[in-house]
Amino acid sequence: MNVYDFDGTIFPGDCSIGFGLWCLRRHPKLWFTYLPDALKHVIGFKRGKVPNHLMQRKMFGYLTMIDDFDEQIERYWNKNEKKLAAWYLAQKKPDDLIISASPKCIIGPIADRLGVNYMATDYDREFGVFVDNLMYAKEKAKYMMDHGFPTIDNFYSDSLADTPLALCAEKAHLVTKNASTVVDWPELDSKTMSKVKKKIDTGWNIHLKEEE
16 A cells, blocks of 8 residues: 655645635635634744644634535636646555545545545534644554554655654655655654654644645
């Protein structure tokens, strides 16, 4: 079984932020009802005053404010499905597993189109809360081990924060250059491990290239 991160790995950019921008353009009220509070929590997180899980909860908050979510997520993927990495589409298999910190309600529709399995952060759109832990960094590896998944033959991610899951795989690959290039996972020397720890402790991996 091959396992893939999604954002920045097989898809350029961050689909949660991309879909958020998509909805802001189509629901202008979100500029007033969602964005100010979300930005306040991002600034608080950057200053060390707001914990990561609360900042993420506020970032995903726009999902609770969209009455036509089903229509908009289909339209979003109709436009952005073509951006999936060519190298991934060339090697895709039915037993692939996508594992992502983005919400299930965003990842699910594209995973279904691809015909592959997926695991993602369970975010309740009605109440605006996380049902489970964010599927981030070591939480991915813990979930895989707790649920007895098959051996991981190959693991692909763009982030060193996913090192815990990379260590569970027979072979790990780092994806670079905006989801376009695949290289071997770096050797875990002291310098690299310092980067890994910083990535995991920061707890937030934003991809700045967004979708229109």
